[in-house]
Amino acid sequence: MFHRRDAETQRKSGGWRRTGRNASQTKNPTTYASANVMLSTLHSCSHIQRLDSLLLCVSASLRFIVFSSSRKVNLILGWALSGGSALLLLATVSLAVVFLTKLTLSQPSARVQVLGDFESELDLNHWRGPIRLSTAHPSHGKNCVEVQFDSNSSSFSISPPDGNWSRFERLLFDVYNPEPVPLILSLRLYDAVGGDGPNVAPHDLYRADRKLFLGSGWTHVEVALQNLEVSSELRSIALDQIRRLAIIADTGTRPLTLFFDNFRLVSGPERDSTVSSRAPQDITTRLEGRWVSILQVGPPDRISESVTVQSLRREAQHEHQALKVAIETAEQMGLDTLYSQAELVVAELGLYFRPSLAWFNNDREKERMFRYAAEACRRAREHLEKLLTGEIRLPERDDTQVGPPLVPPYPRLRNLPAKDGFFVDQDERPLFITSVHGPSRGLLRFFATPMQHIESYSVGGGSRWTVRACPIYEAVKTFPDTHRVGWDGWCGHLIRDFNATGGKKENVVICLESPHTREAVERYIEREFPKWRKNPDLLYNIMAYELQYICYCDRSQQLFRGWLERKHGTVDHLNQAWGTRYSTFQEIVAPPTKQSRPLPGTNRAQWYDWALFNQDRFSEYLMWVKSVIRRFDPVMPLAAGGSYSMLVGSNGTSGIDEEQIINRVDDVIIHEGSGSTLGMDLQLALSEKPKPLCDPEMNLDQVRYLLPHMLHGKSVIQLWHWPDQPPAEHPHHIDHSLAHGWRFSLSDLSALFQAVLDSRRLSREIAAFSSVPAQVAILYSRTSMLQLPPEMLTWHTTPYLRELENSYEASRFLDARTT
Ligand SMILES: [Zn+2]
Structure with a gap:
C-alpha cells in the first residue's frame, strides 16, 4: 500500500506513470514495476501515459525500424529467413503497423x-x-x-x-x-x-x-x-x-x-x-x-485492513460460529433461543453485511463492529451453555406439561378485536405489534409482518407513484375544476408536486370539491378494495396520512360563506366579531395566502374563521371518503390524518383538526414520530373512547425512544426502515435505515431487537402503564394554535407550542401520569 503522500511525491517526480484508467491499479507497486520494465524496453517512450499512447509509440517504433532502418533490418531478417519469407513478413508487419496506427488514431482522445x-x-x-x-x-x-x-x-x-x-x-x-x-x-x-x-x-x-x-x-x-x-x-x-x-x-x-x-x-x-x-x-x-x-x-x-482488524475479524467469526452451534444444541434440548438468535443476526450484520457498504468498510468502523460481534456472541453463547449445563437454573415448573414459548408468536392480524386501546389476541392479551418497513422475511422471527397495514391513498384516489394509472389522473387532465386554487405551498400528499419523492416529476395537485375529483376517488376505491381484502394480516387501512389541505376555488368560497352564515347567523354579528362592514355574506372572500401563509395585515378574526372552516371541511371530506370505503368494506379499521400537524406553526393552513379526525373518522389513531411522547399523549387524550394508537412510519432517530412510546400506549408500530438496498434517491435516508445507517451501532440494534421481544413477552405489564389514571392534565388551546400573526404560520414552532412542550416536559418529573 502506498501512502497517499508517497504516491503524490512519486507521481510528481516522474518516477513512474499511470498506464490505465483504473488509478487504483496503478497504485500497486508490482503493477508499476512491471509497467516500468515494459516501458524501459521501448526507446523514447518515457512520456507514455495511456494504452493508446503506448500503441502509437509501438507502431511508430516499428515504422522507424521498417522504413528508416530497412537496410539493417533486411540484413538481419535475410540472415534469419529466406528472401521470400522476409518480404512476406515485412509486408505483414507494414500492414499491421498501418492497422494499428489507424486503430490508435480513431480512438476518442481525452x-x-x-x-x-x-x-x-x-x-x-x-x-x-x-x-x-x-x-x-x-x-x-x-x-x-x-x-x-x-x-x-x-x-x-x-x-x-x-x-x-x-x-x-x-x-x-x-x-x-x-x-x-x-x-x-x-x-x-x-x-x-x-x-x-x-x-x-x-x-x-x-x-x-x-x-x-x-x-x-x-x-x-x-x-x-x-x-x-x-x-x-x-x-x-x-x-x-x-x-x-x-x-x-x-x-x-x-x-x-x-x-x-x-x-x-x-x-x-x-x-x-x-x-x-x-x-x-x-x-x-x-x-x-x-x-x-x-x-x-x-x-x-x-482495500487495506489493519492487523488488529484482521485478528478481530477472525475472532468474531469464530465466536459467531460457536454461538450458532450453541443455538442449534439449545434448540435440540428445547431451550428458548429467540434472544440469542437476535444477537446472532446483529453479529452477522456487523461481520458480513455492513463491511460491504462503503461507509462502514474502514478500520475504524470494522474494529468497533468486530469487537462488538465477538463479545456479544461470546456472552450469548456462555449464557446458553450455562442453561444447558444447569449452572443457571430455570424456574421450577410442572414438568408433565409443555409450557408456551417465552415470546408468544403473533396471531394472524386481520380482524383482531380491540379492547381498552389495544388489539388483543384470543386470550385477551394486549399485543404490541412491531414490524419493520422493508421486505425482509428473515426478520419475521422477531417482528410482525410489514403487511400489518396499508396506506390505501383513498383520500386523493392515488399515490404519487401510481397516480398516472388512476382515474384521478384522467380527471385532472380533462377537467380544470379538479385543480387546486390559490395555494402555493406543499400539496399535502394530494397528490404530488415537484418536491414529491418517487414517480414522474409533475404537479398533480387536486381540489377535493370538484365532483369530478369525487367521482374519480369513488372509482379508485371500488377498483382497489378487492386487493385489501386478500391480505390476511391487514390490521388497519390508512386512507392517507401526512395530509394537509387548503383550497380557494369557487366551491370553497361558497362553502365558506354558508359556514359563516351558520356560525354567525347574521352579517351584523359577523361584522361585530370581525370589525368589518360587509352588507351580505356573498361579498366575503376567504383571506388569501402567499408563500404558504396569510398576507401581512390579514384580518385575524377573519383568518381564524377561515382556518376553522378549512379544518371542518377537510374533516367532512375525510368522513365522506370513509363512507365510500364502508360501502365495500364494512369492518376494516380505518384511519387518516396529519399526525403531527397540531404541534407545528402551520396548523392554521393544514386543514387538520386531529380532535375531529380521531373522534369522527378514526377507528385507530395514527401518530408518527419518536422523541418526545407529547404528540401521542395529546392524541390519546383527544380521543373520547380508547382506541389503539398506531405508528405507520416510526423513524426512531434513537433506539432508546422505542420503549417510552410503548409505555405511553403506542402499540402498533412499523419502524422506518429496513430496505433491501441503500436508498438511491435520497442518501440521507440511508442513515434512517436500521441496517444501513451509521447512526445505529450494533449495540443499538441489539437493544432494539431486545425491546421488541420484551414488548411481546411482557405485553400485559407494559400495557398496564398506559391504563394508570392520570393525575395531571395540560389543557390545550385550539385558538392559540390557529390564531397566529401571519408570519408564524410557516414557523416550525410558536411561543404557545414551545410553552406547551415545556409544561409537558416538566410534568414528566412529577412522578404522575399526565394527560
Ligand atoms: Zn377546491
Whole structure:
C-alpha cells in the first residue's frame, strides 16, 4: 500500500506513470514495476501515459525500424529467413503497423478542462464563498481549497468563465472530510435558460439537494453530465450555457471545514496530468440525475485492513460460529433461543453485511463492529451453555406439561378485536405489534409482518407513484375544476408536486370539491378494495396520512360563506366579531395566502374563521371518503390524518383538526414520530373512547425512544426502515435505515431487537402503564394554535407550542401520569 503522500511525491517526480484508467491499479507497486520494465524496453517512450499512447509509440517504433532502418533490418531478417519469407513478413508487419496506427488514431482522445486546481491565488478568481488555499489535503498538485461552512456562509460556488460544458461527459472533483462520520451536502447547477439569480424557478436547475454524500476521509465525486435534466425533468440542462456550480452545506449551527480539490470536466479516459490521487478505500459518489451511487474505488481485495482488524475479524467469526452451534444444541434440548438468535443476526450484520457498504468498510468502523460481534456472541453463547449445563437454573415448573414459548408468536392480524386501546389476541392479551418497513422475511422471527397495514391513498384516489394509472389522473387532465386554487405551498400528499419523492416529476395537485375529483376517488376505491381484502394480516387501512389541505376555488368560497352564515347567523354579528362592514355574506372572500401563509395585515378574526372552516371541511371530506370505503368494506379499521400537524406553526393552513379526525373518522389513531411522547399523549387524550394508537412510519432517530412510546400506549408500530438496498434517491435516508445507517451501532440494534421481544413477552405489564389514571392534565388551546400573526404560520414552532412542550416536559418529573 502506498501512502497517499508517497504516491503524490512519486507521481510528481516522474518516477513512474499511470498506464490505465483504473488509478487504483496503478497504485500497486508490482503493477508499476512491471509497467516500468515494459516501458524501459521501448526507446523514447518515457512520456507514455495511456494504452493508446503506448500503441502509437509501438507502431511508430516499428515504422522507424521498417522504413528508416530497412537496410539493417533486411540484413538481419535475410540472415534469419529466406528472401521470400522476409518480404512476406515485412509486408505483414507494414500492414499491421498501418492497422494499428489507424486503430490508435480513431480512438476518442481525452478532453479535460480544469475548473479549479487551486495551485495559486489566481485559481480562486471565479470562486466565491468562505474559501482559502490550503496544503492540508490536496488530491492533485500541492494545494487544495479549504472551505469553512457555517450558518452565515453555507455555500461556495464557481461562475465559470467558459460555460460551454457540452463537450464533456462528467464533472469530477475530490473532497476530504476530516469528520469521523459521513456528511451529506447539496450540489446545484444553474444554466442560462433557468438563470441563477434570486428569482430562479425552484426546479429549473439541476438540484442535487442532500445528495452529495461525503464519507469520512476522501470522496471522489462524479456528476454525469450527459442527458442531465433540470429537477422538474421538463427540459435538459443547457450544457453549453452553464452559469454556476454551487455546493451547499446545511450545517445548522455547527461550523464545518472541508477540503476540495481538482474540479474538472472530463470526456473520455482521463490523462495522467489531471487525474487525482485515489486509494482503494476512498469513497466514490456518482450523481446521475436523481440517483446516487456510493461505492469505493476498490477493488475490494486491495482495500487495506489493519492487523488488529484482521485478528478481530477472525475472532468474531469464530465466536459467531460457536454461538450458532450453541443455538442449534439449545434448540435440540428445547431451550428458548429467540434472544440469542437476535444477537446472532446483529453479529452477522456487523461481520458480513455492513463491511460491504462503503461507509462502514474502514478500520475504524470494522474494529468497533468486530469487537462488538465477538463479545456479544461470546456472552450469548456462555449464557446458553450455562442453561444447558444447569449452572443457571430455570424456574421450577410442572414438568408433565409443555409450557408456551417465552415470546408468544403473533396471531394472524386481520380482524383482531380491540379492547381498552389495544388489539388483543384470543386470550385477551394486549399485543404490541412491531414490524419493520422493508421486505425482509428473515426478520419475521422477531417482528410482525410489514403487511400489518396499508396506506390505501383513498383520500386523493392515488399515490404519487401510481397516480398516472388512476382515474384521478384522467380527471385532472380533462377537467380544470379538479385543480387546486390559490395555494402555493406543499400539496399535502394530494397528490404530488415537484418536491414529491418517487414517480414522474409533475404537479398533480387536486381540489377535493370538484365532483369530478369525487367521482374519480369513488372509482379508485371500488377498483382497489378487492386487493385489501386478500391480505390476511391487514390490521388497519390508512386512507392517507401526512395530509394537509387548503383550497380557494369557487366551491370553497361558497362553502365558506354558508359556514359563516351558520356560525354567525347574521352579517351584523359577523361584522361585530370581525370589525368589518360587509352588507351580505356573498361579498366575503376567504383571506388569501402567499408563500404558504396569510398576507401581512390579514384580518385575524377573519383568518381564524377561515382556518376553522378549512379544518371542518377537510374533516367532512375525510368522513365522506370513509363512507365510500364502508360501502365495500364494512369492518376494516380505518384511519387518516396529519399526525403531527397540531404541534407545528402551520396548523392554521393544514386543514387538520386531529380532535375531529380521531373522534369522527378514526377507528385507530395514527401518530408518527419518536422523541418526545407529547404528540401521542395529546392524541390519546383527544380521543373520547380508547382506541389503539398506531405508528405507520416510526423513524426512531434513537433506539432508546422505542420503549417510552410503548409505555405511553403506542402499540402498533412499523419502524422506518429496513430496505433491501441503500436508498438511491435520497442518501440521507440511508442513515434512517436500521441496517444501513451509521447512526445505529450494533449495540443499538441489539437493544432494539431486545425491546421488541420484551414488548411481546411482557405485553400485559407494559400495557398496564398506559391504563394508570392520570393525575395531571395540560389543557390545550385550539385558538392559540390557529390564531397566529401571519408570519408564524410557516414557523416550525410558536411561543404557545414551545410553552406547551415545556409544561409537558416538566410534568414528566412529577412522578404522575399526565394527560
Ligand atoms: Zn377546491
